[in-house]
Amino acid sequence: MFEKTRTGYNKKSNSIPIIIETQFLIPSFILSLIFAVMQTKDDLQLRWWALEAKLVERFGKKPDLETILFLIGIQEFGGIKEKFTKEQKQDLMHVAVCSLLSSSGYYLLEGKDEDGWPHFRQLKPMPEMNAIEQENFLKDYVLMYFENHEFL
Numbered sequence: 001m002f003e004k005t006r007t008g009y010n011k012k013s014n015s016i017p018i019i020i021e022t023q024f025l026i027p028s029f030i031l032s033l034i035f036a037v038m039q040t041k042d043d044l045q046l047r048w049w050a051l052e053a054k055l056v057e058r059f060g061k062k063p064d065l066e067t068i069l070f071l072i073g074i075q076e077f078g079g080i081k082e083k084f085t086k087e088q089k090q091d092l093m094h095v096a097v098c099s100l101l102s103s104s105g106y107y108l109l110e111g112k113d114e115d116g117w118p119h120f121r122q123l124k125p126m127p128e129m130n131a132i133e134q135e136n137f138l139k140d141y142v143l144m145y146f147e148n149h150e151f152l
Helices: 028-060 065-077 088-104 131-148
Strands: 003-005 008-010 107-112 118-123
Touching: 008 065, 028 131, 065 088, 065 131, 088 107, 088 118
Parallel strands: none
Antiparallel strands: 003 008, 107 118
16 A cells, blocks of 8 residues: 655555564563563453453352452351441451452451451551552462462
């Protein structure tokens, strides 16, 4: 369709132009780092999809991250009720997050109250992350949880 000339492109041939204004040379170590990050992210996504598939097989529905945290919270709470209030559901997700992150020293289980609810103390601050990084951070801990409980 376009033909390259000294002054630009003329509409003459059937080829599609690829216009590159400038070329950038990226050092190989930076490319290696970029590919390593992409591979790690891809690995996390593949492992996450495998977990989702197992949970769909077990429960018949694809759960989102909040639902999975809720399930972990129930497991860690140790008590199954017919109904949980909205506040209790939020508390169960908090229990899940604290339980997951306690393996890396972010939280410490201090004990349970008279109703059986676990109470945690934060030992160190969470790293600064944007929303996507936070989600991937939690997903990685969720995957470790299910691996440690021999579900994966």
